[in-house]
Amino acid sequence: MSLVARHLEENGIPTVVIGSARDIVEECGVARFLFSDFPLGNPCGVPYDREMQHDIVGFALDLLEGATLPRTTVQTPRMWSEDTSWKDNYARIDPAQAETLRRAGEARxxxxxxxxARGQSA
Amino acid sequence: MTTTHRTFVSYIDRTREFYAAQGYERPYQWAQNEGAPFAKLPKPLADCRVALVTTASVFREKGVDPGSLRGGKQVWSGETQPPPDRLFTDDLSWDKQATHTDDVESFLPLTALRGYTESGRIGSMASHFFGVPTDYSQRRTLEEDAPEVLRRCREDGVDTALLVPL
Structure with a gap:
Protein backbone atom coordinates (compact mmCIF):
# COMPACT_ATOMS: atom_id res chain seq x y z
CA MET A 1 0.00 0.00 0.00
CA SER A 2 2.89 2.37 0.78
CA LEU A 3 4.16 1.81 -2.77
CA VAL A 4 0.77 2.93 -4.11
CA ALA A 5 0.91 6.04 -1.90
CA ARG A 6 4.34 6.87 -3.30
CA HIS A 7 3.06 6.47 -6.85
CA LEU A 8 0.12 8.81 -6.21
CA GLU A 9 2.47 11.38 -4.64
CA GLU A 10 4.83 11.17 -7.62
CA ASN A 11 1.86 12.01 -9.80
CA GLY A 12 0.68 14.99 -7.81
CA ILE A 13 -1.93 13.43 -5.52
CA PRO A 14 -1.15 14.04 -1.84
CA THR A 15 -1.80 11.09 0.47
CA VAL A 16 -1.94 9.95 4.06
CA VAL A 17 -1.32 6.31 4.97
CA ILE A 18 -3.29 5.33 8.10
CA GLY A 19 -1.74 2.16 9.42
CA SER A 20 -0.54 0.05 12.32
CA ALA A 21 2.61 -1.57 10.90
CA ARG A 22 4.91 1.33 11.66
CA ASP A 23 8.19 -0.22 10.60
CA ILE A 24 6.87 -1.51 7.27
CA VAL A 25 5.44 1.87 6.25
CA GLU A 26 8.42 3.89 7.49
CA GLU A 27 11.01 1.67 5.82
CA CYS A 28 9.15 2.00 2.52
CA GLY A 29 8.94 5.75 3.06
CA VAL A 30 5.75 7.71 2.47
CA ALA A 31 4.87 11.39 2.45
CA ARG A 32 2.53 11.33 5.48
CA PHE A 33 1.86 8.50 7.89
CA LEU A 34 -0.72 8.42 10.67
CA PHE A 35 0.33 5.64 13.02
CA SER A 36 -2.33 3.84 15.06
CA ASP A 37 -0.61 1.70 17.66
CA PHE A 38 -3.33 -0.94 17.37
CA PRO A 39 -3.39 -4.63 16.44
CA LEU A 40 -3.31 -5.04 12.65
CA GLY A 41 -6.81 -4.87 11.19
CA ASN A 42 -8.47 -1.72 12.55
CA PRO A 43 -6.15 1.24 11.93
CA CYS A 44 -9.14 3.63 11.86
CA GLY A 45 -10.30 2.75 15.35
CA VAL A 46 -11.75 0.11 17.62
CA PRO A 47 -14.65 -1.72 15.87
CA TYR A 48 -17.97 0.09 16.32
CA ASP A 49 -16.36 3.02 18.18
CA ARG A 50 -17.70 5.70 15.82
CA GLU A 51 -16.32 8.57 17.88
CA MET A 52 -12.78 7.20 17.78
CA GLN A 53 -13.06 6.46 14.05
CA HIS A 54 -14.25 10.02 13.42
CA ASP A 55 -11.33 11.42 15.43
CA ILE A 56 -8.74 9.27 13.65
CA VAL A 57 -9.94 10.38 10.21
CA GLY A 58 -9.76 13.94 11.55
CA PHE A 59 -6.12 13.42 12.58
CA ALA A 60 -5.40 12.17 9.05
CA LEU A 61 -6.98 15.31 7.57
CA ASP A 62 -4.93 17.48 9.97
CA LEU A 63 -1.79 15.70 8.78
CA LEU A 64 -2.76 16.22 5.15
CA GLU A 65 -2.94 19.96 5.73
CA GLY A 66 -0.12 20.31 8.23
CA ALA A 67 2.81 18.24 6.94
CA THR A 68 5.48 20.25 5.14
CA LEU A 69 8.05 17.50 4.52
CA PRO A 70 7.90 13.86 3.37
CA ARG A 71 8.23 11.01 5.89
CA THR A 72 6.13 12.89 8.41
CA THR A 73 4.80 10.42 10.97
CA VAL A 74 2.17 11.34 13.53
CA GLN A 75 0.99 8.87 16.15
CA THR A 76 -2.67 9.09 17.15
CA PRO A 77 -3.17 9.75 20.86
CA ARG A 78 -5.73 6.93 20.99
CA MET A 79 -5.06 3.69 22.87
CA TRP A 80 -6.38 0.32 21.82
CA SER A 81 -6.82 -0.92 25.37
CA GLU A 82 -5.11 -0.90 28.75
CA ASP A 83 -4.21 -4.51 27.97
CA THR A 84 -1.22 -4.53 25.61
CA SER A 85 -0.71 -8.31 25.51
CA TRP A 86 -1.58 -8.32 21.78
CA LYS A 87 1.83 -6.77 21.14
CA ASP A 88 3.59 -9.85 22.47
CA ASN A 89 1.21 -12.38 20.99
CA TYR A 90 1.26 -11.52 17.26
CA ALA A 91 3.12 -14.27 15.37
CA ARG A 92 4.69 -15.34 18.64
CA ILE A 93 6.84 -18.44 18.40
CA ASP A 94 6.04 -20.65 21.34
CA PRO A 95 9.05 -22.98 21.81
CA ALA A 96 6.63 -25.83 22.49
CA GLN A 97 5.13 -25.25 19.02
CA ALA A 98 8.45 -25.03 17.14
CA GLU A 99 8.19 -28.52 15.66
CA THR A 100 4.55 -27.96 14.61
CA LEU A 101 5.54 -24.73 12.86
CA ARG A 102 8.43 -26.39 11.05
CA ARG A 103 6.15 -29.19 9.82
CA ALA A 104 3.49 -26.67 8.72
CA GLY A 105 6.13 -24.88 6.64
CA GLU A 106 7.27 -28.14 5.07
CA ALA A 107 3.69 -29.10 4.21
CA ARG A 108 3.05 -25.71 2.62
CA ALA A 117 4.34 -28.74 -11.18
CA ARG A 118 0.65 -29.02 -12.09
CA GLY A 119 0.73 -25.53 -13.57
CA GLN A 120 3.78 -26.33 -15.70
CA SER A 121 2.30 -29.54 -17.06
CA ALA A 122 -1.04 -27.88 -17.91
CA MET B 1 9.27 5.73 32.51
CA THR B 2 11.99 3.77 30.77
CA THR B 3 12.17 0.91 28.30
CA THR B 4 14.67 -1.58 26.97
CA HIS B 5 12.69 -2.47 23.81
CA ARG B 6 10.64 -0.71 21.17
CA THR B 7 7.12 -0.18 22.44
CA PHE B 8 5.60 -0.68 18.99
CA VAL B 9 5.62 -4.05 17.26
CA SER B 10 8.21 -4.58 14.53
CA TYR B 11 6.30 -6.56 11.95
CA ILE B 12 9.40 -6.93 9.81
CA ASP B 13 11.13 -8.74 12.70
CA ARG B 14 8.09 -10.80 13.68
CA THR B 15 7.37 -11.93 10.13
CA ARG B 16 10.99 -12.85 9.44
CA GLU B 17 11.24 -14.88 12.63
CA PHE B 18 7.87 -16.54 12.11
CA TYR B 19 8.74 -17.72 8.60
CA ALA B 20 12.25 -18.74 9.64
CA ALA B 21 10.65 -20.97 12.28
CA GLN B 22 8.69 -22.60 9.43
CA GLY B 23 11.93 -23.36 7.61
CA TYR B 24 11.85 -20.57 5.03
CA GLU B 25 15.48 -19.68 4.55
CA ARG B 26 15.21 -16.50 2.51
CA PRO B 27 13.42 -13.71 4.39
CA TYR B 28 10.91 -11.50 2.60
CA GLN B 29 12.54 -8.43 1.06
CA TRP B 30 10.55 -5.42 2.24
CA ALA B 31 10.51 -2.20 0.23
CA GLN B 32 13.04 0.32 1.56
CA ASN B 33 13.62 3.85 0.32
CA GLU B 34 15.73 6.71 1.58
CA GLY B 35 13.54 9.48 0.27
CA ALA B 36 9.84 9.82 -0.34
CA PRO B 37 7.91 11.83 -2.92
CA PHE B 38 5.74 14.63 -1.54
CA ALA B 39 2.82 16.39 -3.23
CA LYS B 40 1.24 19.46 -1.71
CA LEU B 41 -2.51 19.91 -1.44
CA PRO B 42 -3.55 21.56 -4.70
CA LYS B 43 -6.22 23.67 -2.97
CA PRO B 44 -7.81 24.09 0.45
CA LEU B 45 -9.02 20.81 1.92
CA ALA B 46 -12.54 22.24 2.07
CA ASP B 47 -12.50 22.22 -1.74
CA CYS B 48 -10.84 18.81 -2.18
CA ARG B 49 -12.40 15.56 -3.34
CA VAL B 50 -11.11 12.78 -1.09
CA ALA B 51 -10.78 9.05 -1.85
CA LEU B 52 -10.20 6.05 0.40
CA VAL B 53 -8.03 3.11 -0.64
CA THR B 54 -8.17 -0.27 1.11
CA THR B 55 -6.36 -3.60 0.98
CA ALA B 56 -9.63 -5.49 1.57
CA SER B 57 -11.49 -7.30 -1.24
CA VAL B 58 -15.09 -7.62 -2.36
CA PHE B 59 -16.95 -9.73 0.17
CA ARG B 60 -17.24 -13.44 -0.57
CA GLU B 61 -17.99 -16.41 1.62
CA LYS B 62 -15.05 -18.30 3.05
CA GLY B 63 -13.69 -20.98 0.77
CA VAL B 64 -15.36 -19.60 -2.35
CA ASP B 65 -12.93 -19.50 -5.24
CA PRO B 66 -12.78 -15.92 -6.52
CA GLY B 67 -12.32 -17.47 -9.96
CA SER B 68 -10.51 -14.52 -11.45
CA LEU B 69 -7.07 -13.19 -12.20
CA ARG B 70 -4.39 -13.52 -9.49
CA GLY B 71 -6.77 -15.39 -7.19
CA GLY B 72 -9.17 -12.46 -7.24
CA LYS B 73 -6.35 -10.06 -6.54
CA GLN B 74 -6.73 -7.05 -8.73
CA VAL B 75 -7.52 -3.38 -8.28
CA TRP B 76 -11.25 -2.87 -7.84
CA SER B 77 -13.71 -0.06 -7.09
CA GLY B 78 -16.68 -0.01 -4.75
CA GLU B 79 -19.38 2.61 -4.38
CA THR B 80 -19.01 4.88 -1.37
CA GLN B 81 -22.76 5.34 -1.04
CA PRO B 82 -24.11 3.22 0.48
CA PRO B 83 -20.96 1.96 2.22
CA PRO B 84 -20.42 -1.81 2.02
CA ASP B 85 -21.68 -3.83 5.01
CA ARG B 86 -18.86 -6.32 4.75
CA LEU B 87 -15.57 -6.79 2.93
CA PHE B 88 -13.37 -9.86 2.56
CA THR B 89 -10.19 -9.71 4.64
CA ASP B 90 -9.45 -13.35 5.49
CA ASP B 91 -6.48 -13.43 3.13
CA LEU B 92 -4.73 -10.55 4.92
CA SER B 93 -2.35 -10.78 7.88
CA TRP B 94 -4.35 -8.78 10.42
CA ASP B 95 -4.27 -9.85 14.04
CA LYS B 96 -6.87 -12.62 14.10
CA GLN B 97 -6.29 -13.29 17.80
CA ALA B 98 -6.70 -9.75 19.07
CA THR B 99 -9.47 -8.35 16.90
CA HIS B 100 -11.90 -8.82 14.00
CA THR B 101 -12.85 -6.96 10.82
CA ASP B 102 -16.64 -7.23 11.06
CA ASP B 103 -16.92 -3.45 11.31
CA VAL B 104 -15.89 -2.12 7.90
CA GLU B 105 -15.62 1.41 9.34
CA SER B 106 -12.65 0.29 11.45
CA PHE B 107 -10.54 0.06 8.29
CA LEU B 108 -12.60 1.84 5.60
CA PRO B 109 -14.06 4.86 7.41
CA LEU B 110 -16.62 6.01 4.84
CA THR B 111 -19.12 7.14 7.47
CA ALA B 112 -16.50 9.23 9.29
CA LEU B 113 -15.37 10.75 6.00
CA ARG B 114 -18.98 11.56 5.08
CA GLY B 115 -19.26 13.39 8.40
CA TYR B 116 -16.37 15.64 7.36
CA THR B 117 -18.11 16.29 4.03
CA GLU B 118 -21.25 17.36 5.85
CA SER B 119 -19.33 19.64 8.22
CA GLY B 120 -17.49 21.22 5.28
CA ARG B 121 -14.04 20.13 6.44
CA ILE B 122 -13.54 18.43 3.06
CA GLY B 123 -15.12 19.31 -0.26
CA SER B 124 -16.53 15.94 -1.24
CA MET B 125 -16.00 12.22 -1.15
CA ALA B 126 -15.05 10.35 -4.31
CA SER B 127 -17.96 8.33 -5.67
CA HIS B 128 -15.84 5.20 -5.34
CA PHE B 129 -13.31 3.77 -2.93
CA PHE B 130 -10.53 1.65 -4.39
CA GLY B 131 -9.26 -1.78 -3.42
CA VAL B 132 -5.66 -2.75 -4.02
CA PRO B 133 -4.25 -6.25 -3.47
CA THR B 134 -1.47 -6.88 -0.98
CA ASP B 135 0.86 -8.58 -3.41
CA TYR B 136 3.99 -10.55 -2.57
CA SER B 137 5.42 -9.05 -5.75
CA GLN B 138 6.41 -5.40 -5.40
CA ARG B 139 6.95 -5.28 -9.15
CA ARG B 140 3.27 -6.05 -9.77
CA THR B 141 2.22 -3.43 -7.23
CA LEU B 142 4.46 -0.82 -8.83
CA GLU B 143 3.88 -1.64 -12.49
CA GLU B 144 0.23 -2.73 -12.49
CA ASP B 145 -1.71 -1.82 -9.37
CA ALA B 146 -0.35 1.62 -8.48
CA PRO B 147 -0.89 3.06 -12.02
CA GLU B 148 -4.39 1.54 -12.04
CA VAL B 149 -5.28 3.21 -8.70
CA LEU B 150 -3.94 6.50 -10.09
CA ARG B 151 -6.04 6.11 -13.24
CA ARG B 152 -9.18 5.45 -11.18
CA CYS B 153 -8.43 8.41 -8.88
CA ARG B 154 -8.12 10.70 -11.88
CA GLU B 155 -11.29 9.32 -13.44
CA ASP B 156 -13.14 10.13 -10.20
CA GLY B 157 -11.65 13.65 -9.99
CA VAL B 158 -9.79 12.84 -6.76
CA ASP B 159 -7.55 15.55 -5.26
CA THR B 160 -6.21 13.59 -2.30
CA ALA B 161 -6.37 10.06 -0.90
CA LEU B 162 -6.29 8.29 2.46
CA LEU B 163 -4.75 4.84 2.12
CA VAL B 164 -5.54 2.30 4.81
CA PRO B 165 -3.66 -1.01 4.78
CA LEU B 166 -5.06 -3.58 7.20
Whole structure:
Protein backbone atom coordinates (compact mmCIF):
# COMPACT_ATOMS: atom_id res chain seq x y z
CA MET A 1 0.00 0.00 0.00
CA SER A 2 2.89 2.37 0.78
CA LEU A 3 4.16 1.81 -2.77
CA VAL A 4 0.77 2.93 -4.11
CA ALA A 5 0.91 6.04 -1.90
CA ARG A 6 4.34 6.87 -3.30
CA HIS A 7 3.06 6.47 -6.85
CA LEU A 8 0.12 8.81 -6.21
CA GLU A 9 2.47 11.38 -4.64
CA GLU A 10 4.83 11.17 -7.62
CA ASN A 11 1.86 12.01 -9.80
CA GLY A 12 0.68 14.99 -7.81
CA ILE A 13 -1.93 13.43 -5.52
CA PRO A 14 -1.15 14.04 -1.84
CA THR A 15 -1.80 11.09 0.47
CA VAL A 16 -1.94 9.95 4.06
CA VAL A 17 -1.32 6.31 4.97
CA ILE A 18 -3.29 5.33 8.10
CA GLY A 19 -1.74 2.16 9.42
CA SER A 20 -0.54 0.05 12.32
CA ALA A 21 2.61 -1.57 10.90
CA ARG A 22 4.91 1.33 11.66
CA ASP A 23 8.19 -0.22 10.60
CA ILE A 24 6.87 -1.51 7.27
CA VAL A 25 5.44 1.87 6.25
CA GLU A 26 8.42 3.89 7.49
CA GLU A 27 11.01 1.67 5.82
CA CYS A 28 9.15 2.00 2.52
CA GLY A 29 8.94 5.75 3.06
CA VAL A 30 5.75 7.71 2.47
CA ALA A 31 4.87 11.39 2.45
CA ARG A 32 2.53 11.33 5.48
CA PHE A 33 1.86 8.50 7.89
CA LEU A 34 -0.72 8.42 10.67
CA PHE A 35 0.33 5.64 13.02
CA SER A 36 -2.33 3.84 15.06
CA ASP A 37 -0.61 1.70 17.66
CA PHE A 38 -3.33 -0.94 17.37
CA PRO A 39 -3.39 -4.63 16.44
CA LEU A 40 -3.31 -5.04 12.65
CA GLY A 41 -6.81 -4.87 11.19
CA ASN A 42 -8.47 -1.72 12.55
CA PRO A 43 -6.15 1.24 11.93
CA CYS A 44 -9.14 3.63 11.86
CA GLY A 45 -10.30 2.75 15.35
CA VAL A 46 -11.75 0.11 17.62
CA PRO A 47 -14.65 -1.72 15.87
CA TYR A 48 -17.97 0.09 16.32
CA ASP A 49 -16.36 3.02 18.18
CA ARG A 50 -17.70 5.70 15.82
CA GLU A 51 -16.32 8.57 17.88
CA MET A 52 -12.78 7.20 17.78
CA GLN A 53 -13.06 6.46 14.05
CA HIS A 54 -14.25 10.02 13.42
CA ASP A 55 -11.33 11.42 15.43
CA ILE A 56 -8.74 9.27 13.65
CA VAL A 57 -9.94 10.38 10.21
CA GLY A 58 -9.76 13.94 11.55
CA PHE A 59 -6.12 13.42 12.58
CA ALA A 60 -5.40 12.17 9.05
CA LEU A 61 -6.98 15.31 7.57
CA ASP A 62 -4.93 17.48 9.97
CA LEU A 63 -1.79 15.70 8.78
CA LEU A 64 -2.76 16.22 5.15
CA GLU A 65 -2.94 19.96 5.73
CA GLY A 66 -0.12 20.31 8.23
CA ALA A 67 2.81 18.24 6.94
CA THR A 68 5.48 20.25 5.14
CA LEU A 69 8.05 17.50 4.52
CA PRO A 70 7.90 13.86 3.37
CA ARG A 71 8.23 11.01 5.89
CA THR A 72 6.13 12.89 8.41
CA THR A 73 4.80 10.42 10.97
CA VAL A 74 2.17 11.34 13.53
CA GLN A 75 0.99 8.87 16.15
CA THR A 76 -2.67 9.09 17.15
CA PRO A 77 -3.17 9.75 20.86
CA ARG A 78 -5.73 6.93 20.99
CA MET A 79 -5.06 3.69 22.87
CA TRP A 80 -6.38 0.32 21.82
CA SER A 81 -6.82 -0.92 25.37
CA GLU A 82 -5.11 -0.90 28.75
CA ASP A 83 -4.21 -4.51 27.97
CA THR A 84 -1.22 -4.53 25.61
CA SER A 85 -0.71 -8.31 25.51
CA TRP A 86 -1.58 -8.32 21.78
CA LYS A 87 1.83 -6.77 21.14
CA ASP A 88 3.59 -9.85 22.47
CA ASN A 89 1.21 -12.38 20.99
CA TYR A 90 1.26 -11.52 17.26
CA ALA A 91 3.12 -14.27 15.37
CA ARG A 92 4.69 -15.34 18.64
CA ILE A 93 6.84 -18.44 18.40
CA ASP A 94 6.04 -20.65 21.34
CA PRO A 95 9.05 -22.98 21.81
CA ALA A 96 6.63 -25.83 22.49
CA GLN A 97 5.13 -25.25 19.02
CA ALA A 98 8.45 -25.03 17.14
CA GLU A 99 8.19 -28.52 15.66
CA THR A 100 4.55 -27.96 14.61
CA LEU A 101 5.54 -24.73 12.86
CA ARG A 102 8.43 -26.39 11.05
CA ARG A 103 6.15 -29.19 9.82
CA ALA A 104 3.49 -26.67 8.72
CA GLY A 105 6.13 -24.88 6.64
CA GLU A 106 7.27 -28.14 5.07
CA ALA A 107 3.69 -29.10 4.21
CA ARG A 108 3.05 -25.71 2.62
CA UNK A 109 6.23 -25.85 0.54
CA UNK A 110 5.32 -29.34 -0.66
CA UNK A 111 1.81 -28.17 -1.62
CA UNK A 112 3.23 -25.15 -3.47
CA UNK A 113 5.75 -27.30 -5.36
CA UNK A 114 2.95 -29.68 -6.37
CA UNK A 115 0.73 -26.82 -7.54
CA UNK A 116 3.62 -25.37 -9.52
CA ALA A 117 4.34 -28.74 -11.18
CA ARG A 118 0.65 -29.02 -12.09
CA GLY A 119 0.73 -25.53 -13.57
CA GLN A 120 3.78 -26.33 -15.70
CA SER A 121 2.30 -29.54 -17.06
CA ALA A 122 -1.04 -27.88 -17.91
CA MET B 1 9.27 5.73 32.51
CA THR B 2 11.99 3.77 30.77
CA THR B 3 12.17 0.91 28.30
CA THR B 4 14.67 -1.58 26.97
CA HIS B 5 12.69 -2.47 23.81
CA ARG B 6 10.64 -0.71 21.17
CA THR B 7 7.12 -0.18 22.44
CA PHE B 8 5.60 -0.68 18.99
CA VAL B 9 5.62 -4.05 17.26
CA SER B 10 8.21 -4.58 14.53
CA TYR B 11 6.30 -6.56 11.95
CA ILE B 12 9.40 -6.93 9.81
CA ASP B 13 11.13 -8.74 12.70
CA ARG B 14 8.09 -10.80 13.68
CA THR B 15 7.37 -11.93 10.13
CA ARG B 16 10.99 -12.85 9.44
CA GLU B 17 11.24 -14.88 12.63
CA PHE B 18 7.87 -16.54 12.11
CA TYR B 19 8.74 -17.72 8.60
CA ALA B 20 12.25 -18.74 9.64
CA ALA B 21 10.65 -20.97 12.28
CA GLN B 22 8.69 -22.60 9.43
CA GLY B 23 11.93 -23.36 7.61
CA TYR B 24 11.85 -20.57 5.03
CA GLU B 25 15.48 -19.68 4.55
CA ARG B 26 15.21 -16.50 2.51
CA PRO B 27 13.42 -13.71 4.39
CA TYR B 28 10.91 -11.50 2.60
CA GLN B 29 12.54 -8.43 1.06
CA TRP B 30 10.55 -5.42 2.24
CA ALA B 31 10.51 -2.20 0.23
CA GLN B 32 13.04 0.32 1.56
CA ASN B 33 13.62 3.85 0.32
CA GLU B 34 15.73 6.71 1.58
CA GLY B 35 13.54 9.48 0.27
CA ALA B 36 9.84 9.82 -0.34
CA PRO B 37 7.91 11.83 -2.92
CA PHE B 38 5.74 14.63 -1.54
CA ALA B 39 2.82 16.39 -3.23
CA LYS B 40 1.24 19.46 -1.71
CA LEU B 41 -2.51 19.91 -1.44
CA PRO B 42 -3.55 21.56 -4.70
CA LYS B 43 -6.22 23.67 -2.97
CA PRO B 44 -7.81 24.09 0.45
CA LEU B 45 -9.02 20.81 1.92
CA ALA B 46 -12.54 22.24 2.07
CA ASP B 47 -12.50 22.22 -1.74
CA CYS B 48 -10.84 18.81 -2.18
CA ARG B 49 -12.40 15.56 -3.34
CA VAL B 50 -11.11 12.78 -1.09
CA ALA B 51 -10.78 9.05 -1.85
CA LEU B 52 -10.20 6.05 0.40
CA VAL B 53 -8.03 3.11 -0.64
CA THR B 54 -8.17 -0.27 1.11
CA THR B 55 -6.36 -3.60 0.98
CA ALA B 56 -9.63 -5.49 1.57
CA SER B 57 -11.49 -7.30 -1.24
CA VAL B 58 -15.09 -7.62 -2.36
CA PHE B 59 -16.95 -9.73 0.17
CA ARG B 60 -17.24 -13.44 -0.57
CA GLU B 61 -17.99 -16.41 1.62
CA LYS B 62 -15.05 -18.30 3.05
CA GLY B 63 -13.69 -20.98 0.77
CA VAL B 64 -15.36 -19.60 -2.35
CA ASP B 65 -12.93 -19.50 -5.24
CA PRO B 66 -12.78 -15.92 -6.52
CA GLY B 67 -12.32 -17.47 -9.96
CA SER B 68 -10.51 -14.52 -11.45
CA LEU B 69 -7.07 -13.19 -12.20
CA ARG B 70 -4.39 -13.52 -9.49
CA GLY B 71 -6.77 -15.39 -7.19
CA GLY B 72 -9.17 -12.46 -7.24
CA LYS B 73 -6.35 -10.06 -6.54
CA GLN B 74 -6.73 -7.05 -8.73
CA VAL B 75 -7.52 -3.38 -8.28
CA TRP B 76 -11.25 -2.87 -7.84
CA SER B 77 -13.71 -0.06 -7.09
CA GLY B 78 -16.68 -0.01 -4.75
CA GLU B 79 -19.38 2.61 -4.38
CA THR B 80 -19.01 4.88 -1.37
CA GLN B 81 -22.76 5.34 -1.04
CA PRO B 82 -24.11 3.22 0.48
CA PRO B 83 -20.96 1.96 2.22
CA PRO B 84 -20.42 -1.81 2.02
CA ASP B 85 -21.68 -3.83 5.01
CA ARG B 86 -18.86 -6.32 4.75
CA LEU B 87 -15.57 -6.79 2.93
CA PHE B 88 -13.37 -9.86 2.56
CA THR B 89 -10.19 -9.71 4.64
CA ASP B 90 -9.45 -13.35 5.49
CA ASP B 91 -6.48 -13.43 3.13
CA LEU B 92 -4.73 -10.55 4.92
CA SER B 93 -2.35 -10.78 7.88
CA TRP B 94 -4.35 -8.78 10.42
CA ASP B 95 -4.27 -9.85 14.04
CA LYS B 96 -6.87 -12.62 14.10
CA GLN B 97 -6.29 -13.29 17.80
CA ALA B 98 -6.70 -9.75 19.07
CA THR B 99 -9.47 -8.35 16.90
CA HIS B 100 -11.90 -8.82 14.00
CA THR B 101 -12.85 -6.96 10.82
CA ASP B 102 -16.64 -7.23 11.06
CA ASP B 103 -16.92 -3.45 11.31
CA VAL B 104 -15.89 -2.12 7.90
CA GLU B 105 -15.62 1.41 9.34
CA SER B 106 -12.65 0.29 11.45
CA PHE B 107 -10.54 0.06 8.29
CA LEU B 108 -12.60 1.84 5.60
CA PRO B 109 -14.06 4.86 7.41
CA LEU B 110 -16.62 6.01 4.84
CA THR B 111 -19.12 7.14 7.47
CA ALA B 112 -16.50 9.23 9.29
CA LEU B 113 -15.37 10.75 6.00
CA ARG B 114 -18.98 11.56 5.08
CA GLY B 115 -19.26 13.39 8.40
CA TYR B 116 -16.37 15.64 7.36
CA THR B 117 -18.11 16.29 4.03
CA GLU B 118 -21.25 17.36 5.85
CA SER B 119 -19.33 19.64 8.22
CA GLY B 120 -17.49 21.22 5.28
CA ARG B 121 -14.04 20.13 6.44
CA ILE B 122 -13.54 18.43 3.06
CA GLY B 123 -15.12 19.31 -0.26
CA SER B 124 -16.53 15.94 -1.24
CA MET B 125 -16.00 12.22 -1.15
CA ALA B 126 -15.05 10.35 -4.31
CA SER B 127 -17.96 8.33 -5.67
CA HIS B 128 -15.84 5.20 -5.34
CA PHE B 129 -13.31 3.77 -2.93
CA PHE B 130 -10.53 1.65 -4.39
CA GLY B 131 -9.26 -1.78 -3.42
CA VAL B 132 -5.66 -2.75 -4.02
CA PRO B 133 -4.25 -6.25 -3.47
CA THR B 134 -1.47 -6.88 -0.98
CA ASP B 135 0.86 -8.58 -3.41
CA TYR B 136 3.99 -10.55 -2.57
CA SER B 137 5.42 -9.05 -5.75
CA GLN B 138 6.41 -5.40 -5.40
CA ARG B 139 6.95 -5.28 -9.15
CA ARG B 140 3.27 -6.05 -9.77
CA THR B 141 2.22 -3.43 -7.23
CA LEU B 142 4.46 -0.82 -8.83
CA GLU B 143 3.88 -1.64 -12.49
CA GLU B 144 0.23 -2.73 -12.49
CA ASP B 145 -1.71 -1.82 -9.37
CA ALA B 146 -0.35 1.62 -8.48
CA PRO B 147 -0.89 3.06 -12.02
CA GLU B 148 -4.39 1.54 -12.04
CA VAL B 149 -5.28 3.21 -8.70
CA LEU B 150 -3.94 6.50 -10.09
CA ARG B 151 -6.04 6.11 -13.24
CA ARG B 152 -9.18 5.45 -11.18
CA CYS B 153 -8.43 8.41 -8.88
CA ARG B 154 -8.12 10.70 -11.88
CA GLU B 155 -11.29 9.32 -13.44
CA ASP B 156 -13.14 10.13 -10.20
CA GLY B 157 -11.65 13.65 -9.99
CA VAL B 158 -9.79 12.84 -6.76
CA ASP B 159 -7.55 15.55 -5.26
CA THR B 160 -6.21 13.59 -2.30
CA ALA B 161 -6.37 10.06 -0.90
CA LEU B 162 -6.29 8.29 2.46
CA LEU B 163 -4.75 4.84 2.12
CA VAL B 164 -5.54 2.30 4.81
CA PRO B 165 -3.66 -1.01 4.78
CA LEU B 166 -5.06 -3.58 7.20
Missing amino acids: RAAQAKAQ
